[in-house]
Amino acid sequence: MPESRILMGVIGRPHGVRGLVRVTSYAEDLAAYGALSDPQGRRFVVRPRGGGVAEIAEVVDGAEVRVADRTTAERLTRTRLYAERAQLAEPEADEFYLADLIGLSARALSGATLGTVTAVHDYGAGASLEIARPDAPPLLVPFTHAAVPSIDIAGGTVTLVPPDVTAVEVE
Numbered sequence: 001m002p003e004s005r006i007l008m009g010v011i012g013r014p015h016g017v018r019g020l021v022r023v024t025s026y027a028e029d030l031a032a033y034g035a036l037s038d039p040q041g042r043r044f045v046v047r048p049r050g051g052g053v054a055e056i057a058e059v060v061d062g063a064e065v066r067v068a069d070r071t072t073a074e075r076l077t078r079t080r081l082y083a084e085r086a087q088l089a090e091p092e093a094d095e096f097y098l099a100d101l102i103g104l105s106a107r108a109l110s111g112a113t114l115g116t117v118t119a120v121h122d123y124g125a126g127a128s129l130e131i132a133r134p135d136a137p138p139l140l141v142p143f144t145h146a147a148v149p150s151i152d153i154a155g156g157t158v159t160l161v162p163p164d165v166t167a168v169e170v171e
Contacts, residue, residue, distance in 0.1 A: 004084060004085050004086075005037070005082035005083065005084060005085065006082060006083055006084075006085055006088060006097065006099050007026060007080055007081070007082055007099075008025070008026055008027050008030055008033060008036055008081050008082060008083045009023050009024055009025040009026055009027065009030050009036070009046070009080075009081045010023070010024045010078065010079065010080050010081065011023055011044075011056065011076045011077060011078070011079040011081065012024055012052075012077060012078075013074075013077055014070045014073035014074050014077070015053045015073075016070070017069065017070045018068065018069070018070075019055070019056070019066065019067040019068040019069050019070065019072060019073045020049060020053050020054065020055055020073070021053070021054060021056055021067070021073050021076060021077075022052050022053060022054075023046060023048070023052060023053070023054040023056075024052070025048075025052075027083075029048070030046040030048065030054070030081070031045075031046055031047055031048060033083040033087050034087070035059050036081035036082060036083055037081070037082050037083075038079050038080060038081060038082070039080060039082075042058060042059075043058065043059040044056055044057065044058055044059065044079075044081060045057045045059060045064055046081065055067070056073070056076065085099075096151070096153050098120045098122075098127065099120070100153050101117050101120055101129065101151070101153075101158060102117055102118065102119065102120065103116065103117065103156075104116070104117045104151075104153070104156055104157055104158050105117075105156055105157045105158075106129070106131045106139075106141075106157075106158050106160050107157050107158070107159055107160065108159070108160060108161075108162065109149075109159060109160075109161060114131055114133060114139065114160060114162065115131040115132050115133035115134065115136075115138075115139065116131065116132050117129050117130070117131060117158060118130050118131070118132045118138070120143070121140075126142060126143065126144070127142075127143035128140050128141060128142050128143055129141045129143055129148065129158070129160075131160070139162060141160055141162060146161065147160060147161050147162075148160055148161075149161060
């Protein structure tokens with residue numbers, strides 16, 4: 001079952017003294033999703049101003065309260081912004097959201113169960129899947145066609161060609 005909230009962006013450092021902030025967006029247009037929530041349930045409206053800078057307003061008792069100074073903006077640094085899954089468009093056939101992979105059973109080409117996808121990481125050089133394994137440390141697998149040749153969202157599985165850790169020499 002996919003997470004009901006999807007990470008859409010992160011509020012970064014302040015920009016100037018009037019409450020503007022830098023925002024890392026994982027969507028084409030954060031404003032299109034309306035109010036986004038943080039992990040504590042606070043709701044924020046993001047209005048892009050260009051160049052990765054945005055105006056932020058917190059929704060308090062149904063009214064928008066604009067962040068108007070640098071000190072308030074500083075307190076929001078690293079705030080994660082989520083949209084409800086129902087707000088997102090359904091993916092096309094043979095497409096999926098990366099969040100859909102979390103919770104899927106990871107299997108080898110032979111069909112043997114390797115573990116469960118617990119996270120999808122993307123640090124800029126390409127995504128990787130974190131596989132929790134029983135009685136073993138987590139396995140990180142690059143999210144490439146060579147390492148993940150098959151994804152079956154409906155069937156709840158991903159097929160992996162895990163790295164051959166026995167071939168690694170340890171000095």
